[in-house]
Amino acid sequence: MLAYTMRRLMVAIPTMLVIIAVAFFMMRLAPGSPFDTERALSPEIRAQLMSFYGFDKPLYIQFLDYLKGLATFDLGPSLIYKDQTVSEIIGSGFPVSMTIGLAALLLATFVGVPMGLFAALKQNSLPDYSIMAIAMAGICIPSLVTGPILSLVFGVYLGWLPTAGLDLGKMTFETLLLPVVTLSLAQIAIISRLVRSSAVEVLRSNFVRTARAKGLPEGQVLAKHALRAALLPLVSYLGPACAGLITGSVVVETVFQLPGIGKNFVTSALQRDYPVVMAVVVLYAGLIILLNLLADLAYGLLDPKVKYE
Amino acid sequence: MTLLTTPQEKAELLEAAVKGRSLWEDARRRLFRNKAAVGSMIVLGTLTFLAIFGPFFWPHDYETIYNDRVLEAPTWEHLHIFGTDPQGRDLFVRLLYGLRMSLAVGLVATGVSLLIGVIWGATAGYIGGRVDQIMMRIVDVLYALPFIFFVIILMVVFGRNLILIFVAIGAVEWLTMARIVRGQTISLRKKEFVEAAEAAGVTSSSIVTRHIVPNVLGPVVVYVTLTIPAVILTESFLSFLGLGVQEPMTSLGNLISIGAREMEIAPWLLIFPATTMMITLFCFNFIGDGLRDAIDPRDR
Numbered sequence: 058m059l060a061y062t063m064r065r066l067m068v069a070i071p072t073m074l075v076i077i078a079v080a081f082f083m084m085r086l087a088p089g090s091p092f093d094t095e096r097a098l099s100p101e102i103r104a105q106l107m108s109f110y111g112f113d114k115p116l117y118i119q120f121l122d123y124l125k126g127l128a129t130f131d132l133g134p135s136l137i138y139k140d141q142t143v144s145e146i147i148g149s150g151f152p153v154s155m156t157i158g159l160a161a162l163l164l165a166t167f168v169g170v171p172m173g174l175f176a177a178l179k180q181n182s183l184p185d186y187s188i189m190a191i192a193m194a195g196i197c198i199p200s201l202v203t204g205p206i207l208s209l210v211f212g213v214y215l216g217w218l219p220t221a222g223l224d225l226g227k228m229t230f231e232t233l234l235l236p237v238v239t240l241s242l243a244q245i246a247i248i249s250r251l252v253r254s255s256a257v258e259v260l261r262s263n264f265v266r267t268a269r270a271k272g273l274p275e276g277q278v279l280a281k282h283a284l285r286a287a288l289l290p291l292v293s294y295l296g297p298a299c300a301g302l303i304t305g306s307v308v309v310e311t312v313f314q315l316p317g318i319g320k321n322f323v324t325s326a327l328q329r330d331y332p333v334v335m336a337v338v339v340l341y342a343g344l345i346i347l348l349n350l351l352a353d354l355a356y357g358l359l360d361p362k363v364k365y366e
Numbered sequence: 367m368t369l370l371t372t373p374q375e376k377a378e379l380l381e382a383a384v385k386g387r388s389l390w391e392d393a394r395r396r397l398f399r400n401k402a403a404v405g406s407m408i409v410l411g412t413l414t415f416l417a418i419f420g421p422f423f424w425p426h427d428y429e430t431i432y433n434d435r436v437l438e439a440p441t442w443e444h445l446h447i448f449g450t451d452p453q454g455r456d457l458f459v460r461l462l463y464g465l466r467m468s469l470a471v472g473l474v475a476t477g478v479s480l481l482i483g484v485i486w487g488a489t490a491g492y493i494g495g496r497v498d499q500i501m502m503r504i505v506d507v508l509y510a511l512p513f514i515f516f517v518i519i520l521m522v523v524f525g526r527n528l529i530l531i532f533v534a535i536g537a538v539e540w541l542t543m544a545r546i547v548r549g550q551t552i553s554l555r556k557k558e559f560v561e562a563a564e565a566a567g568v569t570s571s572s573i574v575t576r577h578i579v580p581n582v583l584g585p586v587v588v589y590v591t592l593t594i595p596a597v598i599l600t601e602s603f604l605s606f607l608g609l610g611v612q613e614p615m616t617s618l619g620n621l622i623s624i625g626a627r628e629m630e631i632a633p634w635l636l637i638f639p640a641t642t643m644m645i646t647l648f649c650f651n652f653i654g655d656g657l658r659d660a661i662d663p664r665d666r
Contacts, residue, residue, distance in 0.1 A: 072507050083519055197647040199599050201606045201619065202640040205626035213630050308603060312626060322515065323607055326522045338515050 165244035173252025195246025204312035296349035403656025406649035426456035478536025483543025491551030591654035
């Protein structure tokens with residue numbers, strides 16, 4: 058297990074390097090610069106800015122400098138917000154995104170799993186069909202549709218919840234409810250479909266039949282034998298699910314005007330604020346790799362058939 | 367039980383018994399028995415027809431601005447049946463253009479991903495060995511990229527050009543396709559009917575075209591139908607963030623983003639594009655599910 062973890066981490070290093078390199082060179086080779094302002098800067102000032110940020114050095118040296126900085130957790134200054142370092146920008150946006158993402162994932166699991174299990178137990182009945190119809194709707198209706206509609210209904214027409222905005226450091230239940238629900242809808246749909254199909258398969262399997270044959274009450278058959286096996290695919294889904302929540306959160310943060318990291322990313326990319334863009338990419342790539350590894354390790358712990366050498 | 371009397375009846379029965387149904391014939395029959403899939407095909411066909419030919423017969427143009435009819439609610443007057451947008455343009459015709467754009471992006475980008483994915487996957491699976499390992503390792507590394515970020519960087523960096531949208535999204539979606547095709551190719555190469563064909567002396571090119579390709583086609587077709595809605599979603603997501611197609615051209619995501627901005631005073635600007643998008647995505651998903659049930663031999 059330890060050896061497996063180490064090997065996975067070793068593979069993660071070249072992957073991260075590729076990601077950093079692709080993002081770095083893509084941004085640098087592009088036309089346009091962060092110093093393109095309405096009024097053209099004088100050549101002297103421009104040259105000074107370039108040398109201050111090290112943009113006058115050869116590209117590969119800049120890349121190596123960046124890697125050196127990364128290794129010491131120095132993400133550099135923001136090119137647009139002169140009074141903030143990249144770490145500060147990420148530090149203020151990340152908690153917002155993480156709170157929304159985690160809450161949405163929890164909500165999706167606690168709603169999606171029972172829905173899927175219930176549908177599997179009542180297979181091919183009216184409840185099953187209606188749950189699967191709801192799940193289909195959840196998959197087909199993207200967050201950029203549900204977000205505005207929820208905000209229109211609950212914020213504008215009913216006036217129960219705020220439609221947008223979040224004061225920094227003041228994340229209240231009311232302000233987070235709509236974004237979290239919006240973000241979780243698609244996940245609820247995917248999780249309930251996943252759990253249903255794996256539970257249907259498990260309920261037909263031999264060990265469940267054995268458990269029933271030896272006279273266990275149905276509740277115990279489900280709780281002790283079927284549930285664990287049925288939830289296995291969910292564990293390996295949670296890695297990619299986080300990736301889904303990340304991309305979804307860009308839309309949700311835009312719709313609800315939340316100062317999260319996804320919104321940071323889009324504005325920084327538009328303003329050519331390279332260090333911020335790079336930091337977000339590195340952070341998310343690292344998170345995805347880490348979460349996938351954790352999901353695989355958890356899978357190994359839960360499934361006795363899987364052995365890591 | 368009645369005995370067969372005439373020789374003619376006997377011959378007919380014999381012929382019916384001998385004439386088997388092919389795999390695809392079987393799949394087609396199962397697909398057409400699926401009401402949701404057939405309904406979706408009809409709806410989607412109608413929508414596509416409207417999107418392509420509708421604008422020619424509509425009295426308004428997608429970029430004509432009526433300064434005196436800004437943000438008009440749906441009305442029969444001047445035939446603004448879906449109302450007008452903040453610039454005073456007819457929403458119905460813009461919706462048709464938006465749908466056309468979204469469908470085009472969906473089809474072309476999926477085509478790009480199909481091309482790259484099938485060639486990559488089939489090559490890796492068929493050659494096998496070290497080449498396979500290297501090719502699939504590349505796919506693994508690319509899988510870990512936060513792709514939506516790269517698409518955003520691409521759009522920002524190289525400007526919002528239409529061809530780039532097609533290529534960028536297609537280049538994002540080919541990875542799963544490559545994996546599916548590779549897996550299928552490898553498992554098929556070990557199947558008894560391929561061995562039988564080899565033993566009977568069929569050339570390897572005939573084996574690929576007659577046995578491998580038709581069998582890989584099933585899962586690929588299913589995956590293509592499910593990729594199209596994913597691509598449409600990605601494009602609308604980009605347009606929603608203001609990085610997709612540019613005004614005055616439009617797409618469903620672009621219309622939804624305008625609708626979301628104006629929803630408090632003009633809810634129809636959100637409701638009509640959002641509904642159109644949902645219907646389109648529903649249709650593709652139902653057809654995809656129907657095709658999977660029809661083609662996937664495991665469920666037989």
